[in-house]
Amino acid sequence: MSDLFVINLPTKVYYGDQLDNNLASEVLRFGKNVMIVYGGQSVKRIGVLDRVRGLLEDAGCNVYEYSGIKPNPRHSQCEEAAEMCRQYNVDVVIGIGGGSVLDASKLIAAQRYHNGSAWDLVIKRDIPDKVLPVIAILTNAATGSETDGTAVITNEELHRKKGWKNPLLVPKVAFTDPVLTFSVKPYVTACGCADIFNHVLETYLSPNKGLYMLDTFMEGMMKTVVRYSVIAYQEPENYEARSNIMLASSWAINGFVRSGRPHVWPMHQMEHELSAFYDIPHGHGLAIIMPRYMRYVLNGETAHRFYQLGISVFGVEPKLSDMDAAQETITRLEDWLFNQLSLTSHLSDLGITAEHFQEMAASIKEFSGDPLGGFVPLKGNQIIDILNMCL
Amino acid sequence: MSDLFVINLPTKVYYGDQLDNNLASEVLRFGKNVMIVYGGQSVKRIGVLDRVRGLLEDAGCNVYEYSGIKPNPRHSQCEEAAEMCRQYNVDVVIGIGGGSVLDASKLIAAQRYHNGSAWDLVIKRDIPDKVLPVIAILTNAATGSETDGTAVITNEELHRKKGWKNPLLVPKVAFTDPVLTFSVKPYVTACGCADIFNHVLETYLSPNKGLYMLDTFMEGMMKTVVRYSVIAYQEPENYEARSNIMLASSWAINGFVRSGRPHVWPMHQMEHELSAFYDIPHGHGLAIIMPRYMRYVLNGETAHRFYQLGISVFGVEPKLSDMDAAQETITRLEDWLFNQLSLTSHLSDLGITAEHFQEMAASIKEFSGDPLGGFVPLKGNQIIDILNMCL
Numbered sequence: 001m002s003d004l005f006v007i008n009l010p011t012k013v014y015y016g017d018q019l020d021n022n023l024a025s026e027v028l029r030f031g032k033n034v035m036i037v038y039g040g041q042s043v044k045r046i047g048v049l050d051r052v053r054g055l056l057e058d059a060g061c062n063v064y065e066y067s068g069i070k071p072n073p074r075h076s077q078c079e080e081a082a083e084m085c086r087q088y089n090v091d092v093v094i095g096i097g098g099g100s101v102l103d104a105s106k107l108i109a110a111q112r113y114h115n116g117s118a119w120d121l122v123i124k125r126d127i128p129d130k131v132l133p134v135i136a137i138l139t140n141a142a143t144g145s146e147t148d149g150t151a152v153i154t155n156e157e158l159h160r161k162k163g164w165k166n167p168l169l170v171p172k173v174a175f176t177d178p179v180l181t182f183s184v185k186p187y188v189t190a191c192g193c194a195d196i197f198n199h200v201l202e203t204y205l206s207p208n209k210g211l212y213m214l215d216t217f218m219e220g221m222m223k224t225v226v227r228y229s230v231i232a233y234q235e236p237e238n239y240e241a242r243s244n245i246m247l248a249s250s251w252a253i254n255g256f257v258r259s260g261r262p263h264v265w266p267m268h269q270m271e272h273e274l275s276a277f278y279d280i281p282h283g284h285g286l287a288i289i290m291p292r293y294m295r296y297v298l299n300g301e302t303a304h305r306f307y308q309l310g311i312s313v314f315g316v317e318p319k320l321s322d323m324d325a326a327q328e329t330i331t332r333l334e335d336w337l338f339n340q341l342s343l344t345s346h347l348s349d350l351g352i353t354a355e356h357f358q359e360m361a362a363s364i365k366e367f368s369g370d371p372l373g374g375f376v377p378l379k380g381n382q383i384i385d386i387l388n389m390c391l
Numbered sequence: 392m393s394d395l396f397v398i399n400l401p402t403k404v405y406y407g408d409q410l411d412n413n414l415a416s417e418v419l420r421f422g423k424n425v426m427i428v429y430g431g432q433s434v435k436r437i438g439v440l441d442r443v444r445g446l447l448e449d450a451g452c453n454v455y456e457y458s459g460i461k462p463n464p465r466h467s468q469c470e471e472a473a474e475m476c477r478q479y480n481v482d483v484v485i486g487i488g489g490g491s492v493l494d495a496s497k498l499i500a501a502q503r504y505h506n507g508s509a510w511d512l513v514i515k516r517d518i519p520d521k522v523l524p525v526i527a528i529l530t531n532a533a534t535g536s537e538t539d540g541t542a543v544i545t546n547e548e549l550h551r552k553k554g555w556k557n558p559l560l561v562p563k564v565a566f567t568d569p570v571l572t573f574s575v576k577p578y579v580t581a582c583g584c585a586d587i588f589n590h591v592l593e594t595y596l597s598p599n600k601g602l603y604m605l606d607t608f609m610e611g612m613m614k615t616v617v618r619y620s621v622i623a624y625q626e627p628e629n630y631e632a633r634s635n636i637m638l639a640s641s642w643a644i645n646g647f648v649r650s651g652r653p654h655v656w657p658m659h660q661m662e663h664e665l666s667a668f669y670d671i672p673h674g675h676g677l678a679i680i681m682p683r684y685m686r687y688v689l690n691g692e693t694a695h696r697f698y699q700l701g702i703s704v705f706g707v708e709p710k711l712s713d714m715d716a717a718q719e720t721i722t723r724l725e726d727w728l729f730n731q732l733s734l735t736s737h738l739s740d741l742g743i744t745a746e747h748f749q750e751m752a753a754s755i756k757e758f759s760g761d762p763l764g765g766f767v768p769l770k771g772n773q774i775i776d777i778l779n780m781c782l
Binding site: 003004005006007008009010012013014015016017018211212213214215216217219220221223224227228239240243244247248251259260 | 602614638650651
């Protein structure tokens with residue numbers, strides 16, 4: 001455990017249906033010129049776009065829009081939107097959507113005060129002195145982008161997808177109303193929940209021992225996600241399920257449970273490569289990687305951690321040996337992802353072959369060094385071994 | 392569950408030994424005139440007072456001191472200190488101590504801009520438009536005052552002790568270094584841990600069902616406190632134990648796990664009456680009240696909640712019936728408090744008789760209405776019944 005860390009959770013989070021009473025006043029703290037960023041039709045269909053626009057216009061705001069943000073958001077779109085922010089002297093960016101829209105909103109907010117390519121900010125892990133404030137209105141709980149300082153951006157020409165983070169990027173305010181996630185499709189819900197689970201798991205499998213209390217929080221979050229993902233998958237309008245998933249999405253990745261532990265996240269790094277080359281849903285890629293990664297790093301030393309995970313999260317029998325419990329844990333994880341949430345279990349199901357695995361391993365090495373850290377350090381060829389297990 | 396709540400955790404918390412590198416810069420955000428508030432000898436003995444003073448003087452601050460804050464802090468002292476803040480044009484209050492000092496620091500910070508008695512602020516649940524910023528340096532983990540907006544203040548003439556809270560009172564910055572709690576005596580550690588546990592329990596026994604994820608966090612915190620209190624009691628310089636207790640002290644009461652549940656806290660209200668009349672340690676009073684309250688409200692409807700508590704926190708056998716598990720849970724709670732932490736188990740051990748129980752029940756009724764809410768609503772005579780069980 002690192003003895004030194006800082007807990008700083010600056011986002012003010014409105015939970016439940018609180019847009020009408022609070023959006024305008026929160027926006028006007030920053031100014032009247034507002035850029036709304038969103039993806040496609042879904043925010044229109046559920047009525048939240050018109051509602052937000054109406055609330056802002058009633059409050060006397062000048063409202064501009066940038067739409068069409070794609071899953072695995074592109075730096076090029078962020079550059080276009082940032083140029084609009086300059087042109088209209090925008091004071092605040094409101095992202096309405098899931099992780100892709102919110103991540104794009106952060107890069108737009110930073111690119112507003114940056115001269116040069118937006119991709120440079122990401123790849124150089126740079127940040128301008130000043131960024132526009134971001135307000136998040138969440139419509140899909142998954143990435144936790146609503147309360148963290150991370151943006152994961154794709155460069156389509158280079159086939160690269162990279163996470164970039166800075167405290168300045170943390171949204172000032174987030175509106176998290178579970179009802180706004182009712183229309184998220186079962187498959188997308190399953191992908192989102194795999195992502196949330198993995199955010200916690202990546203930290204839980206840290207090589208550094210952290211505070212026990214945070215272990216209990218992580219176990220509680222993973223248990224919550226497993227339990228309610230299955231309910232939301234079957235009953236998309238179950239408020240209790242959507243509520244718990246929404247809360248877990250933020251807390252899995254807002255930095256709190258990670259306190260005192262390094263941020264390496266090998267499974268995410270591998271998945272980002274897959275998404276960069278094949279544009280697959282991030283959570284689905286993670287679901288496929290997770291059990292293979294776990295089997296690959298399972299050994300006499302790591303087994304006890306998997307034992308703890310299994311006992312606390314999957315109801316594995318405590319009397320089993322560490323190794324038997326670890327195996328059972330991975331089996332139950334697979335059952336949850338591939339049977340209960342019906343995610344397909346192989347990369348080949350998504351049309352992925354081994355063709356680019358070498359390039360992927362090289363890209364990870366370039367961005368994060370060799371070996372890649374995590375629960376067990378991985379050399380480049382070991383990354384390829386794991387990807388091969390996923391085929 | 393209330394569908395609407397706001398999560399707002401504005402305190403920046405430095406964890407571990409980070410005073411040297413960060414205190415001065417955090418103070419200078421607010422100004423150069425600093426009032427240090429503390430209790431007695433302990434902050435001198437462990438060297439933190441001189442260290443803080445040195446850091447501030449090196450940074451060019453003008454440092455004033457108000458010392459002698461007593462456990463169960465008095466409004467009268469806060470008035471004196473606030474008058475000094477006016478006189479010296481103080482910009483920021485630094486409380487060095489445990490809950491009493493931090494609670495007093497908050498009232499000082501508010502009283503600085505208030506005309507009239509400081510007790511009025513508490514009893515009228517009032518707040519001036521402006522308060523001084525408070526920085527907390529924690530030397531005893533218990534009340535969680537370092538990250539919440541609550542101050543519990545005693546009026547010695549009136550024999551009243553009341554909690555008062557407002558978002559403006561939340562400390563801006565907190566320094567939480569487990570090493571600064573190494574010298575906390577075993578008895579005080581036991582009292583503090585009983586207090587932390589009870590903060591969680593009061594919320595866990597809310598009549599409203601809240602988010603499941605928050606239940607898992609509460610169970611994790613209670614498990615953490617039970618586990619590490621016993622270690623810290625035996626090994627006061629165990630860093631891992633002090634760390635976990637310190638983190639739990641903040642998170643038990645910073646408002647997060649309470650999201651969507653009402654704040655009634657009947658056990659605290661009863662204990663505040665005891666402390667107001669007899670000046671006993673708050674945590675010790677709570678330890679005595681807790682199992683009696685639980686036995687009193689245990690019935691066919693409430694038993695399942697105690698079952699969940701017992702299974703998750705005390706390792707009670709899940710195959711027991713709700714009622715049997717509930718009884719076993721209370722027995723194990725008593726074993727923890729009265730055997731493992733060696734707290735005496737009766738009010739009579741602390742010199743308390745039934746003499747003032749009528750007045751205490753009347754004071755609770757006046758402040759919080761009749762019946763008193765909570766897991767099971769309590770009429771005034773029922774409060775007296777529970778106090779009698781504690782004798």
